[in-house]
Amino acid sequence: MPADTTLQDAPSLPTSRRRKLVMRAPKFSFANLLNDLRKLVRYRDLLYTLSVHRIKVRYKQSILGVSWAIIQPLAMVVILTVIFSFIVRMPSEGLPYALFAYVALLPWNYLSTSLTSSTNGLVSHAHLITKVYFPREILPLTYVVAALFDFLIASTVVVALLIYYRVPFTLNILYVLPIMVILTLFIIAAALVLSAAQVRFRDVGVAVPVALQVWMFASPVLYPLTAVPARLQAVYQLNPMAGIIESLRRVVLHGAAPDITALSVSASISVALLVVSYCYFKRIESTMADVV
Amino acid sequence: MLDIEFNQVSKKYLIRKPSAQDGGSRWRNLLRRRADFWAVRNVSFAVERGEALGIIGHNGAGKSTILKLLSSITAPTSGEIVVDGRLAALIEIGSGFHPELTGRENVYLNGVLLGMRRREITAKLKSIVEFAGVEQFIDTPVKHYSSGMYLRLGFSIAAHLDPEILLLDEVLAVGDAAFQAKCLDRVTELRRAGTTIVFISHNLHAVSRLCERTLLLNRGEVLMDGPTNEAIAEYERILFHLTPSAPHGDPIIAKPQDAEIVSLTFQDSSNRQTNSFRTGDSLRAVVQYEVTKAIEDAVIEVYFYSIFGNLHCHFSTGTEGPPLTLSPGTGVVEFFCPEVALEAATFNVDVGIKRRGSRASEFVDCKRAAVLNVTIGKTVAGAFHMPHSWSLGQTNSALVGEPLDADLKLARLN
Numbered sequence: 191m192p193a194d195t196t197l198q199d200a201p202s203l204p205t206s207r208r209r210k211l212v213m214r215a216p217k218f219s220f221a222n223l224l225n226d227l228r229k230l231v232r233y234r235d236l237l238y239t240l241s242v243h244r245i246k247v248r249y250k251q252s253i254l255g256v257s258w259a260i261i262q263p264l265a266m267v268v269i270l271t272v273i274f275s276f277i278v279r280m281p282s283e284g285l286p287y288a289l290f291a292y293v294a295l296l297p298w299n300y301l302s303t304s305l306t307s308s309t310n311g312l313v314s315h316a317h318l319i320t321k322v323y324f325p326r327e328i329l330p331l332t333y334v335v336a337a338l339f340d341f342l343i344a345s346t347v348v349v350a351l352l353i354y355y356r357v358p359f360t361l362n363i364l365y366v367l368p369i370m371v372i373l374t375l376f377i378i379a380a381a382l383v384l385s386a387a388q389v390r391f392r393d394v395g396v397a398v399p400v401a402l403q404v405w406m407f408a409s410p411v412l413y414p415l416t417a418v419p420a421r422l423q424a425v426y427q428l429n430p431m432a433g434i435i436e437s438l439r440r441v442v443l444h445g446a447a448p449d450i451t452a453l454s455v456s457a458s459i460s461v462a463l464l465v466v467s468y469c470y471f472k473r474i475e476s477t478m479a480d481v482v
Numbered sequence: 483m484l485d486i487e488f489n490q491v492s493k494k495y496l497i498r499k500p501s502a503q504d505g506g507s508r509w510r511n512l513l514r515r516r517a518d519f520w521a522v523r524n525v526s527f528a529v530e531r532g533e534a535l536g537i538i539g540h541n542g543a544g545k546s547t548i549l550k551l552l553s554s555i556t557a558p559t560s561g562e563i564v565v566d567g568r569l570a571a572l573i574e575i576g577s578g579f580h581p582e583l584t585g586r587e588n589v590y591l592n593g594v595l596l597g598m599r600r601r602e603i604t605a606k607l608k609s610i611v612e613f614a615g616v617e618q619f620i621d622t623p624v625k626h627y628s629s630g631m632y633l634r635l636g637f638s639i640a641a642h643l644d645p646e647i648l649l650l651d652e653v654l655a656v657g658d659a660a661f662q663a664k665c666l667d668r669v670t671e672l673r674r675a676g677t678t679i680v681f682i683s684h685n686l687h688a689v690s691r692l693c694e695r696t697l698l699l700n701r702g703e704v705l706m707d708g709p710t711n712e713a714i715a716e717y718e719r720i721l722f723h724l725t726p727s728a729p730h731g732d733p734i735i736a737k738p739q740d741a742e743i744v745s746l747t748f749q750d751s752s753n754r755q756t757n758s759f760r761t762g763d764s765l766r767a768v769v770q771y772e773v774t775k776a777i778e779d780a781v782i783e784v785y786f787y788s789i790f791g792n793l794h795c796h797f798s799t800g801t802e803g804p805p806l807t808l809s810p811g812t813g814v815v816e817f818f819c820p821e822v823a824l825e826a827a828t829f830n831v832d833v834g835i836k837r838r839g840s841r842a843s844e845f846v847d848c849k850r851a852a853v854l855n856v857t858i859g860k861t862v863a864g865a866f867h868m869p870h871s872w873s874l875g876q877t878n879s880a881l882v883g884e885p886l887d888a889d890l891k892l893a894r895l896n
Contacts, residue, residue: 240591
């Protein structure tokens with residue numbers, strides 16, 4: 191028998207360090223929820239490794255590599271600028287249309303890339319889900335992280351555009367951070383629900399791109415919020431993306447403070463959605479391996 | 483102290499009933515009644531710290547469901563499972579590998595998937611790579627690895643988890659002999675260090691080597707929980723009862739009008755019909771056939787497959803003797819083997835009739851004609867028993883020992 195490389199024997203751990211795990215039929219309880227979160231924290235290295243891996247694989251073997259994260263939205267802006275400032279005139283709050291559109295396209299792309307890719311995130315990893323246990327929410331989360339990475343790369347262009355068009359910076363630009371946190375929470379909530387639902391109903395994966403297209407035109411991405419007729423404004427504002435995009439434009443392009451009330455409303459909605467969707471996800475998770 | 487506890491655990495799967503004709507209304511299909519299937523029903527058992535428990539049973543007895551429940555891949559429908567300690571499952575080694583990533587990147591990816599921390603992996607990286615023997619290729623994408631390297635790396639990662647509880651599936655059945663020996667060494671090492679082990683296998687021999695206690699499952703219920711040799715004996719008894727000696731498989735008959743296998747039976751040294759033999763026993767295989775049209779230069783063959791589908795050996799009328807012509811009517815051909823060389827395991831036996839030189843069994847090919855059960859007789863270390871004798875010689879004589887009278891009948895068997 192080859193005895194070339196033997197391992198040191200596992201040091202027998204003291205009993206207190208052992209982790210007792212009790213498994214029962216899925217049932218909602220606050221303690222369970224807390225337990226799930228603790229498990230997620232314990233597996234944080236998996237979240238990190240898988241996300242890095244996701245980003246690496248995407249740009250591996252491509253010559254332009256990460257610059258694709260910039261090229262994609264930039265190409266879109268060029269097309270839109272040609273259409274909306276030379277062919278048709280689109281009001282853009284007195285700003286260059288390219289800048290006006292790009293600032294909205296970035297968060298929109300973040301949302302749409304996250305959701306389209308994470309929806310399939312569980313189903314495409316069926317081989318792992320049926321073989322190994324780990325907190326399944328990590329899979330959709332990694333797609334959100336990868337999309338956030340793209341967002342960060344692409345936002346360097348915003349800085350360049352701001353300097354080029356001589357838009358003044360103000361301290362209000364710091365509001366970008368809380369707005370992005372709210373957007374991310376909202377995206378995670380949606381990603382959890384969609385990916386879990388996709389395991390049961392594959393229709394979700396087909397419906398998401400269609401819904402995103404409709405949603406984009408129902409959000410002030412290509413046009414300003416002021417272009418929406420006054421009598422529709424109330425209904426229009428129910429779309430959480432409307433408030434988020436509008437706030438981003440205000441703090442980045444106009445140097446103004448966002449509507450704090452509106453922002454706190456969307457923050458509470460995002461957090462509430464996240465709690466509900468996490469519970470739903472965990473419910474589906476317990477028997478996911480049987481149906482995926 | 484208990485490491486694993488199953489308290490009245492049941493697991494129900496929903497199976498969609500196949501509708502009479504597919505199509506119909508999509509909505510009706512959605513509402514179609516589903517049938518319950520209890521993969522595991524009211525199972526209770528406990529495993530002591532440091533104990534090695536074997537779990538055996540037929541396919542569909544609930545073995546893999548128990549494994550999935552233990553590793554929390556799926557939740558029980560009712561009951562409670564308590565696992566006390568860090569658990570690692572050696573199931574389907576390397577299933578988390580990504581072909582585009584290098585060996586090193588995959589070690590990290592697989593390690594964190596199994597629940598390790600990154601710095602833990604960094605600390606063990608050297609040892610993992612050395613154990614797998616892939617030092618030179620660690621920065622090569624694993625898509626360029628041979629399947630052996632792939633397996634070794636996968637096993638090495640899992641083996642470095644330093645688990646307190648180890649779940650073993652049929653993993654030990656893959657890879658080459660050296661690798662298997664290494665795996666078993668490592669498992670034995672862990673066992674000696676006090677690791678609790680649950681071993682789920684079809685390989686009764688391996689179970690009896692590793693576990694002192696075994697759980698016998700049948701249709702999702704515990705049929706027996708006791709010393710391994712008793713559980714294995716009981717399993718064999720059931721297996722023997724369930725297996726008729728007449729062909730019950732699906733004969734794939736190229737020309738059904740030409741030939742048919744009527745039965746395949748085994749007889750022991752006292753001409754008693756049985757399906758259970760011990761390594762070293764003599765065995766007589768009796769094939770009864772019926773031929774409707776004369777077949778010239780025919781070859782009748784009996785194949786012994788492991789339950790994983792590997793051909794272990796075969797009997798053939800074609801290896802020696804005069805050409806065989808089968809004339810119409812029924813006939814019997816007997817194969818005699820003075821010493822069964824197979825290791826203790828269960829084998830599926832196929833029978834075929836073909837013309838000499840043709841590769842496939844063109845006249846009749848009877849899959850799973852019988853099951854042969856080999857239990858521990860003469861000690862087998864390795865894959866099979868090689869008949870041999872020995873004698874003492876003088877160390878100072880010119881000849882060191884007499885040339886051994888090794889019986890090479892094995893060559894014929896294989």
